Amino acid sequence: QVQLVESGGGLVQAGGSLRLSCAASGRTFSNLNLGWFRQAPGKEREFVAAIRWLGSTSYADSVKGRFTISRDNAKNTVYLQMNSLKPEDTAVYYCGATGRVGTGIFAREYDYWGQGTQVTVSS
Numbered sequence: 686q687v688q689l690v691e692s693g694g695g696l697v698q699a700g701g702s703l704r705l706s707c708a709a710s711g712r713t714f715s716n717l718n719l720g721w722f723r724q725a726p727g728k729e730r731e732f733v734a735a736i737r738w739l740g741s742t743s744y745a746d747s748v749k750g751r752f753t754i755s756r757d758n759a760k761n762t763v764y765l766q767m768n769s770l771k772p773e774d775t776a777v778y779y780c781g782a783t784g785r786v787g788t789g790i791f792a793r794e795y796d797y798w799g800q801g802t803q804v805t806v807s808s
Contacts, residue, residue, distance in 0.1 A: 687711045687797040689780045694802030697770055701806070705765040707780030707799055714761040718783050721754060721765045722792055723776035723804075730779065734765060735789030743789055748774075770806045777801040 693705040709717065720735040734754035735743045742754055753766040763780060781795030788794065 687717070687782050689782055689797055689799035691778065691780050691799040691802040694778060694804045696805045696807065699770060699772055699806055699808050701770050702766070702768045703770065703804060705767065705778055705780075705802060705804075707763045707765075709761045709763070709782060712784070715758040716784060718785070718787070718789055718794075719754075719756060719763040720781045720789050720795060721763075721778060722781060723774075723778045724801075725776040728776075730792050732790045732792070733778070736763065737789060745790075767804070770804075772806045772808045775804060775806050777803050 688710045689707055691705060691707045693703060697703055716738050718737045721733040722730045723733050724730040732745050733748055734752055736754045736756050751769045756763045779801045780799040782797045783795045
């Protein structure tokens with residue numbers, strides 16, 4: 686079992702920045718593949734970014750160049766640095782974790798989820 690707790694969401698103006706954190710417990714963190722997804726009202730959960738246990742990363746086209754995913758295995762934490770935020774980035778952001786091998790870009794690949802943190806970007 687893995688427990689995930691996200692933090693760092695909030696209200697920010699367009700063009701601003703936020704850094705989300707997701708703290709994990711319950712399993713060897715360094716072996717986990719991790720991802721960030723988001724879900725806006727009335728929409729399906731969508732992929733944002735992923736980082737695999739060896740450190741390779743993937744990003745959705747909509748956030749490429751603006752968001753950066755990173756991990757600190759010593760702190761059992763994965764981060765999402767979000768810059769140049771846009772109103773369309775408004776959503777609940779979820780952290781996911783899995784020990785399975787996969788692409789990392791599909792929600793069905795993840796076995797564990799946090800409770801989510803709200804990000805609201807005003808225009």
